[in-house]
Amino acid sequence: MVARADFEHSEGADGVEVRFTGRLTLARLGDLPARLDALGPIATLDLSAIDRIDTVGAWIVTRTAADHDARITGASADAQRLLDALASDKSEYRVHRDRRPAWVRMLEQIGTASVAVWNELLGIVGFFGAMIVAIFNQIRARRRLRWNAIVTRFQTVGVDALPIIGLMSFLIGIVIAQQGAVQLEQFGLEVFTINLVGRASIRELGLLMTAIMVAGRSGSAFAAQIGTMKLTEEVDAMRTIGVSPMEAIVLPRVAASTITMPLLGFYASLCAIAGGGLFCWVGLDIPPLTYIQRLREIIPMTDFWIMLIKAPVFGILIGVTGCYEGMQVRQNAEEVGQRTTSAVVAAIFLVIVLDAFFAVFFSSLGWN
Known part of the structure; x- marks a missing residue:
């Protein structure tokens, strides 16, 4: 024994x-x-x-x-x-306890996070520059755009997103109208709920909520797809046979998100206005014809142009961020998930920051 x-x-x-x-x-x-x-x-x-x-x-x-x-x-x-x-x-x-004061550790964590965010921002800017260079190289070499790849992305980024974006925007329109009516009712000004719904939907919320939805849906898909291609060495195989990954993978996705964002933003704004109109009809007894006539009077054309200016910029930002994070995958499948999460967080953060910049910029131009 x-x-x-x-x-x-x-x-x-x-x-x-x-x-x-x-x-x-x-x-x-x-x-x-x-x-x-x-x-x-x-x-x-x-x-x-x-x-x-x-x-x-x-x-x-x-x-x-x-x-x-x-x-x-x-x-x-x-x-x-x-x-x-x-x-x-x-x-x-052996695990040694960190005996430094709590405020020192907090400052160290803040500094580390700030450096990481700064490096991430520099990486995205550099990746955008590389994409611009690839566009000029493609134009100079007179190579045709990969329209098949772009149209395929239209399906995934745009057409497949219509139901969820429409439903979300419709419900947001109802919420804006209901909350606005509750506050305006105190002053007997429920009719101005139409102003609130119309201008907020066209100028800000319709496009902003669409950008957030596209970032969470398509931006994450871009990062996951490209990250998986990096792990399976498909990107390296493209370089080996002389195909530029920037032209074959990145440009079609960025082009699709850039072109579809104005269409999705306009569609979302219409759905939000429809939701607000339904509440005004049912809850405030405002007829649909009166609602539409009032919208024509209070929505300036500048709001529509502001939406069309911001939408392609948001589309470029979402596409570049998703593709950049996917290209950063190096080691294992776990990193694909991490980079996918980073793509969504970074895209939503940058979209909101850029939207705030646009708001201040257009207000300084007098487009109020």
Whole structure:
């Protein structure tokens, strides 16, 4: 029968002297670690009587020696080799508490996050520059655009997104109308709910909510698709046969998101106006004809032009961000998920920041 791991102990001048017996292996350890911890200060660990030792047993011995500042004696050549290997790497297995003040750690985390965001922004700008260079190279070489790839992306980015964007915008229009009517009712000005719904839908919310939806739906798809292609070395294969990944993969996706964003934004605005009109008809007893006539009076043409100016910019931003994050995949499938999440977060953040910039810019031009 194979002897289980055990030990004998005796009191010495400097502390407890422990003499191990049996096999110090994972299968035979049992409760030996707990019984060792129950002893007092240990001065010596004697390994001369053990039959065998593995990495786990050597780790128990090394940990006990380090905790009690004990010396190890009687180790065979194989046992000593394991002990030396663990002793040389012991710093990697110890977790040292960070004793710095909390405010120092917080500032370090903020600084690290700020540097990461800045590097991400620089990477996106550099990737956009590389895409512009690829466009000029394609024009100079008189190569045809990959219309088949672009039309395919029209289907995924635009047509397939119509139901969810339409439903979302319709419900948002109802919510805006309901909340606006509740507040305006205090002053007897429920009729101005039409103004709120019309201008907010055309100028801001219709396009902004569409951009957020496209970023979460198509931007993430771009990152996941390209990231998977990087892992399966399809991108490297394209370069090997002389096909530019920027022209074959990136440009069709960015072109599709740029062209479809104005159409989706206009469609979302109409759905939001329809939702607001339904609430005004049912909740405020405003006839549809009156609602439409009022919209024609209060929505300036500048709101429509503002939407058409912002939409392609948002489309470019979403396409570039999604493709950039997909191209950054290097190691494993887990990184695909991380980069997909980064693509959505970065695209939504940049869209909102850019929308705020556009709001200030157009207000300075007097397009209110």
